[in-house]
Amino acid sequence: MLTRPRHDLSLETFCPTTQVHVLLASPVLLSLLLCSVPPPTPPSPPRHATPPPRRPRPAMPLPTMTHSSSFLLPSPSNPPADPTDAVSYAVVVLNQRLPRFAPLVWTRAQLRVCADGGANRVFDGMPELLPGEDPDEVRHRYKPDAIKGDMDSIRPEVKEYYSNLGAKIVDESHDQDTTDLHKCISFIIRNPPGPDNSNLCILVLGALGGRFDHEMGNINVLYRFSSIKIILLSDDSSIFLLPKTHSHEIRVDPSIEGPHCGLIPMGAPSSGSTTTGLRWNLDNTSMSYGGLVSTSNIVDEEKVTVTSDSDLIWTISLRNHA
Numbered sequence: 009m010l011t012r013p014r015h016d017l018s019l020e021t022f023c024p025t026t027q028v029h030v031l032l033a034s035p036v037l038l039s040l041l042l043c044s045v046p047p048p049t050p051p052s053p054p055r056h057a058t059p060p061p062r063r064p065r066p067a068m069p070l071p072t073m074t075h076s077s078s079f080l081l082p083s084p085s086n087p088p089a090d091p092t093d094a095v096s097y098a099v100v101v102l103n104q105r106l107p108r109f110a111p112l113v114w115t116r117a118q119l120r121v122c123a124d125g126g127a128n129r130v131f132d133g134m135p136e137l138l139p140g141e142d143p144d145e146v147r148h149r150y151k152p153d154a155i156k157g158d159m160d161s162i163r164p165e166v167k168e169y170y171s172n173l174g175a176k177i178v179d180e181s182h183d184q185d186t187t188d189l190h191k192c193i194s195f196i197i198r199n200p201p202g203p204d205n206s207n208l209c210i211l212v213l214g215a216l217g218g219r220f221d222h223e224m225g226n227i228n229v230l231y232r233f234s235s236i237k238i239i240l241l242s243d244d245s246s247i248f249l250l251p252k253t254h255s256h257e258i259r260v261d262p263s264i265e266g267p268h269c270g271l272i273p274m275g276a277p278s279s280g281s282t283t284t285g286l287r288w289n290l291d292n293t294s295m296s297y298g299g300l301v302s303t304s305n306i307v308d309e310e311k312v313t314v315t316s317d318s319d320l321i322w323t324i325s326l327r328n329h330a
């Protein structure tokens with residue numbers, strides 16, 4: 009409710025008419041009154057000069073961003089009604105044990121990049137994940153398009169092997185300020201597998217577990233490239249950023265993921281986040297790192313929606329057989 013501003017109080021408010029009449033009857037009192045009367049206040053500006061109080065604008069609905077883990081399904085999901093909506097996937101392999109679904113994700117992707125020692129993991133790990141097959145044939149089939157990084161972890165024979173198969177090998181050891189994952193993401197953005205970056209989704213294998221500084225650096229990449237869809241994957245979890253510029257619809261396929269999930273305001277506090285589809289939903293709730301973060305939440309519906317005034321990290325557990 010608006011209160012009347014102080015400067016609008018007039019003399020009349022202080023001197024009801026009856027009192028003024030009594031005072032006017034005595035000349036002495038009249039002169040006293042004239043002395044004690046404060047100098048006339050400047051006339052208040054006409055009402056129309058004061059801008060009317062601002063009404064809050066009705067909030068523009070945010071565009072919706074949809075998310076799905078269908079790339080983890082053994083057979084590709086229904087093709088989109090409009091083929092221009094088709095997602096183009098790129099995969100980045102980091103220097104960590106390959107998740108069990110690495111061969112599947114590799115096959116789904118149209119561009120495959122190894123971050124330095126990630127090439128060793130593909131060389132050693134793909135034949136291990138496909139035990140019934142000839143290791144040389146597997147290595148030949150799972151050839152990276154590019155290997156990027158500061159090249160202090162790739163073994164010389166692995167480098168030579170993939171170089172002979174035509175992989176692009178880029179030594180960026182001169183840059184000691186960005187991680188190998190960062191370098192790989194920059195490379196993919198400059199060489200997208202689709203017509204542009206609008207329907208690009210980058211799947212990162214081996215981003216979690218292991219060294220904590222690496223894990224935090226990997227999550228930081230989600231923030232540094234917040235306009236690009238990037239999904240960090242391990243055997244147990246999938247993690248991605250929900251930028252505040254959009255409202256989010258997360259399609260959850262219970263055959264491959266859930267029920268455990270989390271929503272974490274890592275970069276900045278949120279003064280209002282709202283969700284549907286979770287066991288413990290938020291209703292314009294504040295969250296902060298150091299205050300409320302949503303962990304051990306449970307997905308209750310196959311569609312989860314999230315809107316927030318801050319970028320949030322979404323994470324969901326992956327089922328063991330995915």
Ligand SMILES: Nc1ncnc2c1ncn2[C@@H]1O[C@H](COP(=O)(O)OP(=O)(O)OP(=O)(O)O)[C@@H](O)[C@H]1O
Nearest residue numbers: 102103123124125161187188189217218219222223
């Ligand atoms: N233990 C780990 N946990 C999580 N991610 C890792 C781990 N080790 C490596 N990575 C990821 O794999 C990428 C390549 O790692 P690699 O060991 O080849 O190089 P590095 O010199 O340790 O990494 P960087 O040059 O990026 O500091 C790293 O940038 C990081 O993203």
Ligand SMILES: Cc1ncc(C[n+]2csc(CCO)c2C)c(N)n1
Nearest residue numbers: 157158180181183184185186187188
């Ligand atoms: C404040 C600060 N901390 C650490 C590094 C070192 N660093 C960051 S990323 C990276 C890997 C390069 O492949 C290295 C060595 C830095 N430059 N600045």
